Amino acid sequence: MQHRPVAPEATEDATPAAPGRRRRLWWPAALAAAVALGLGVPALVAGGPAASGSAAAVPAQDSVEAGFARDMATHHQQAIDLSFIVRDRTQDTEVRNLAFDIINTQANQRGMMMGWLDQWGLTQHSGATPMAWMKMDHRYEPHDGSLMPGMATNTELAKLRSLSDREAEVYYLQLMIEHHKGGVEMAQGYLDLGVNAVEKRLAQSMVNGQRSEIDLITMLLEQRGAKPLS
Template identity: 60%
Template sequence: MRRRHAGWIAGSAAAALVAAGAITYAVAGETGGADTSTPDTRTQDTRTPGAESADAGFARDMAVHHQQAVEMSFIVRDRTKDEEVRRLAYDIAQTQANQRGMLLGWLDLWGLPKVSADPPMTWMGMRGMASGKDGALMPGMATNTELKELQSLSGKRAEILYLQLMTDHHKGGVHMAEGCVAKCTVDVEKRLAQGMVDAQRSEIELMAGMLKERGARPRS
């Protein structure tokens, strides 16, 4: 079934609106709606994690991780005319911009900083494993050199590199989201993380088929 797609600018605006609504809905769900006459201490504690918690760490790190996926998707949009790749890039950019808005919105609602002095992935017990070499701050993230290469290519070569980079990116994202499923305490965030795992695994399979059609394969 052919899907209809609006322009990229309109799509970004729609994503922002959806994210704002999703944040409001999530908070309402966690607090049991508008009736706060009988405070629920357990819910309140769960909804307001600490600055060094897995909930906060995942929100901060995945927001950064997602931002690069959006950036790569915008790059390939301008480097190819292939509708299949452009449609995938649109979907990834729209979804991850939406989710990034939710994650940053939760940090605001919790009154927690969006930047931590700790290295990325510390909340997963991976302190020091993400060196940040050449801009790759977390597992699966592309390096600055790889991003520049993607910007320099066009057509089929750009499509292949994008699919390879995004496959690696999704694999790193799945690893992080599984960490939140295991360690986070806020139910709505755990559900979002599980949704990321399911959706990105599906897209990894899709991209493997797209690479095969182009005579290529994932890098790892």
């Protein structure tokens, strides 16, 4: 199911953005809205059997298309979780608006990918090794709840929950840069291997959007006298 982005003003505990910052911090939500309009219901049709009028057009259970949709949906879910955590750990306007943007954008995209799997008649989960569809020479070793590159470990999630104010902001921003790096790698992997045009457009929007957001997050870290983890 596709979700419409929810602006911070519509949320009970949202904090208004500072003048002059809203446009820069809100672009991910705007991107989500544009993607939703351009890739919403038509995308579910274009990505399924109707794409070519034959059952052969439906991706297989172990296809690159299905693997990317499942893994990126899992990856996105943790970004959403991280953003909800920091929302409750700080009152900083910029970081809270960034968190809302990430929640809206990635929940929207996650809904699209889950919708495609449903349209294709495929399961939303499988027993495949995460990212096996990328056919990489090296394999990421899942550990402590981190299933794919960029995903925070259970220990890191617990640490974020234990922090507040400036410390929570900095740690969230550091974790989110790593998370976006992993997301960009996966989306680029699909661009290199995938064949579904609609899914590739979404993957390209992820690459473009998350790279730009990494620049923004790096700037927010600098303002707080901190640097990325790597």
